[in-house]
Amino acid sequence: MSIFRAIWAITSLAIAAPSFAQSTPEAIADTVLVDLKAGDAKNVVENILAKAPLISTGAAEKTNLINTLNTLFSSYGPVEGWELISTRHASHRYVEHSYIVFQEKYAMSLELKFYQGKEGWTLTAFNFNDKLAEPIEAQFMEDLEKALESLAAKN
Numbered sequence: 001m002s003i004f005r006a007i008w009a010i011t012s013l014a015i016a017a018p019s020f021a022q023s024t025p026e027a028i029a030d031t032v033l034v035d036l037k038a039g040d041a042k043n044v045v046e047n048i049l050a051k052a053p054l055i056s057t058g059a060a061e062k063t064n065l066i067n068t069l070n071t072l073f074s075s076y077g078p079v080e081g082w083e084l085i086s087t088r089h090a091s092h093r094y095v096e097h098s099y100i101v102f103q104e105k106y107a108m109s110l111e112l113k114f115y116q117g118k119e120g121w122t123l124t125a126f127n128f129n130d131k132l133a134e135p136i137e138a139q140f141m142e143d144l145e146k147a148l149e150s151l152a153a154k155n
Contacts, residue, residue, distance in 0.1 A: 023120065023121055024121060025095050025097060025112070025114040025121055026097075028112070028114065028121060028122075028123050029084075029097055029099070029112050031047070032044070032048065032110075032112065032123075032126070033079075033082050033099065033101070033110075035047055036069075036079045036082075036101060036110075037078075037079040037080075037081075037082075039073055039078050039079065041065075041066045041067075041068075041069035041070045041073065042066050044069060045062060045065050045066050045069070048123070048126070068128070069128070072103070072108060072128065072130065073103075075105070075106075076103035076104065076105045076106040076107075076108070076130070077103045077104025077105045077106075078103065078104055079101055079102070079103055080102045080103060080104060081101075081102045082099045082100065082101045082102060082110070083099060083100050083102070084097060084098070084099055085098050085099060085100055086098045092116075093115060093116040093117075094113075094114070094115050094116075095113075095114045096111060096112070096113045096114070097111070097112045097114070098110070098111050098112075099111075099112075100132065106130065107130075107132060108128055108129060108130045108132075109127075109128070109129045109130075109131070109132055110126065110127070110128055110129075111125075111126065111127040111129075112125075112126050113125040113126070
């Protein structure tokens with residue numbers, strides 16, 4: 001059992017800044033991850049929400065997200081790095097990336113969802129969580145699928 005569980009999902013998180021929207025999902029994810037590594041929860045939230053005019057986040061929700069990230073930072077230490085553990089494509093215009101974010105004392109998972117619209121790629125949702133079972137199971141299933149495909153190709 002973990003000492004803290006933090007889940008924050010935001011759906012319909014549209015990022016309208018044209019230079020940001022023209023990025024790839026990987027570039028957007030790198031921006032979020034670098035901000036996390038800097039360890040300033042307020043900056044992480046401000047940078048994401050400043051580019052999200054379609055989300056109605058009041059002061060209380062924004063403060064809650066900042067407090068959640070600060071709790072993760074104080075409980076598990078600073079972010080030391082991250083690793084992409086899976087990428088899922090529902091189509092060529094919708095992609096989900098899952099990361100394990102390594103902290104000094106533990107790790108958290110981070111899921112980012114992207115959509116490619118008329119203006120380019122946008123971040124549509126994200127989820128921080130210190131329960132690592134889901135990303136580990138997802139990676140196991142992905143590895144199993146690849147192994148089965150390889151066996152089928154040989155036969």
